[in-house]
Amino acid sequence: DAGVIQSPRHEVTEMGQEVTLRCKPISGHNSLFWYRQTMMRGLELLIYFNNNVPIDDSGMPEDRFSAKMPNASFSTLKIQPSEPRDSAVYFCASKTGTGGEKLFFGSGTQLSVL
Amino acid sequence: GENVEQHPSTLSVQEGDSAVIKCTYSDSASNYFPWYKQELGKGPQLIIDIRSNVGEKKDQRIAVTLNKTAKHFSLHITETQPEDSAVYFCAAIPRPGGSYIPTFGRGTSLIVHP
Numbered sequence: 282d283a284g285v286i287q288s289p290r291h292e293v294t295e296m297g298q299e300v301t302l303r304c305k306p307i308s309g310h311n312s313l314f315w316y317r318q319t320m321m322r323g324l325e326l327l328i329y330f331n332n333n334v335p336i337d338d339s340g341m342p343e344d345r346f347s348a349k350m351p352n353a354s355f356s357t358l359k360i361q362p363s364e365p366r367d368s369a370v371y372f373c374a375s376k377t378g379t380g381g382e383k384l385f386f387g388s389g390t391q392l393s394v395l
Numbered sequence: 396g397e398n399v400e401q402h403p404s405t406l407s408v409q410e411g412d413s414a415v416i417k418c419t420y421s422d423s424a425s426n427y428f429p430w431y432k433q434e435l436g437k438g439p440q441l442i443i444d445i446r447s448n449v450g451e452k453k454d455q456r457i458a459v460t461l462n463k464t465a466k467h468f469s470l471h472i473t474e475t476q477p478e479d480s481a482v483y484f485c486a487a488i489p490r491p492g493g494s495y496i497p498t499f500g501r502g503t504s505l506i507v508h509p
Contacts, residue, residue, distance in 0.1 A: 386431075
């Protein structure tokens with residue numbers, strides 16, 4: 282199994298630009314999570330999906346952030362417009378649904394907004 | 396909701412020494428406590444876990460202990476090696492409706508000096 286796949290690995294953009302981060306969960310996993318990691322706040326849960334449906338997006342910082350999961354094998358996290366304070370490492374993670382406790386993380390996307 | 400406190404934020408040891416990382420949690424309903432290791436440039440990876448019906452669990456040089464009464468749990472690494480250098484996260488998982496969403500500590504940066 283290839284694990285959770287995220288792209289791109291690194292993204293450098295200018296303030297005001299749209300940024301789209303992508304994630305392919307492990308096949309058969311039906312829960313998907315987006316986390317943001319910063320030195321100040323550690324690992325923050327932004328949003329999670331069960332069976333492609335957003336369950337809790339209370340961690341999404343503001344309306345500039347949006348996430349979609351159009352099918353079981355693909356999810357996107359979009360920031361529009363981006364700001365320098367969005368600079369962080371964004372992780373996608375997946376797990377099996379009912380009864381699954383172990384999270385499998387991708388390698389992350391290092392986002393730098395100039 | 397659950398709150399997990401993790402200490403210390405940074406831990407520096409000499410190769411061969413032991414390292415201990417401590418976490419406390421607030422929700423008495425939490426019953427599963429995983430530990431994740433994050434190596435540089437990678438996503439966190441589960442290394443060991445413990446359930447609330449067990450007081451201690453060992454896996455080679457790594458052990459976890461849990462004190463349910465005091466609501467704290469610890470990670471112990473013996474005979475540390477340079478490859479143990481990483482960021483370690485503790486987490487607690489309550490079971491409101493079986494959502495299995497972990498609450499993470501802020502992380503401990505472990506540095507093992509050769």
